[in-house]
Amino acid sequence: MVVVLLGCLGLTSGVTLGTLFPSYDGARYHVPAGLLLPANSPHSASELVIMTRDNHPGVRVIAFGGHCQGCRWLKRHIGFDATGSLSTTEQAVDLAIREVIAANDGKVERTWPGEIFRLPPRHYGLSGYVLLGLLAGLSAALGFLVPPRSRMTRT
Numbered sequence: 807m808v809v810v811l812l813g814c815l816g817l818t819s820g821v822t823l824g825t826l827f828p829s830y831d832g833a834r835y836h837v838p839a840g841l842l843l844p845a846n847s848p849h850s851a852s853e854l855v856i857m858t859r860d861n862h863p864g865v866r867v868i869a870f871g872g873h874c875q876g877c878r879w880l881k882r883h884i885g886f887d888a889t890g891s892l893s894t895t896e897q898a899v900d901l902a903i904r905e906v907i908a909a910n911d912g913k914v915e916r917t918w919p920g921e922i923f924r925l926p927p928r929h930y931g932l933s934g935y936v937l938l939g940l941l942a943g944l945s946a947a948l949g950f951l952v953p954p955r956s957r958m959t960r961t
Contacts, residue, residue, distance in 0.1 A: 809947040816943020817936060824935035836887065837895040838920030841903055843882040844913050851884050854906050862902040864888050864895075882915070889925065896922075 843851055851869035859867045870883040886902050888895040907914050 808950055809944065812943040812947035812950075813940060814943070816939040816941070816946070818939070819943075820936035820939020823939065824933075834889060834925040835892045835895055835922055836889050836925055837892070837899050837922050838885065838887040839899050839903060840886070840918050840920065841884045841906060841914060842916040843884070843910060844915040845882070847882065847913055848911050849909065851882055854909055855884060857909050858902065858905050861905060862898060864890065865898045865902045867902060867906070887920070892922070 843849075843854075849857075855867050855869040865886055865888045868885045870885060884906060886899045888898050890898075903917060907917075
């Protein structure tokens with residue numbers, strides 16, 4: 807009886823969650839890009855990141871190669887990435903790159919876009935919530951029904 811009761815409770819909570827939080831229909835994309843500063847750059851990569859990082863919410867700006875010995879080009883590399891809808895993330899990353907170039911007095915050796923890829927959907931549909939709720943209710947019921955084993959061993 808407990809299994810049926812908690813199974814129905816989980817099923818009901820799954821239907822409720824599925825109707826309150828409908829499926830996310832918009833596609834999400836990950837947009838990476840990179841920038842290489844010239845060897846005679848007026849600012850270091852870490853200085854430029856500190857100057858521009860907070861101006862672009864949603865865009866992650868990273869200076870690479872902080873502790874790399876012998877790889878000078880890596881210390882001049884700045885990475886950008888954002889996740890969201892394709893048009894807004896591309897615009898945000900492009901704007902962040904332009905601001906970094908402007909902060910470096912227009913001096914840049916090379917920029918390159920990364921491979922844009924689509925991320926899987928974040929949310930379950932109504933049937934996914936119902937299934938998860940049912941599984942949660944049944945597993946809780948089984949947890950109540952199956953008694954825990956004693957950890958003491960008989961001698």
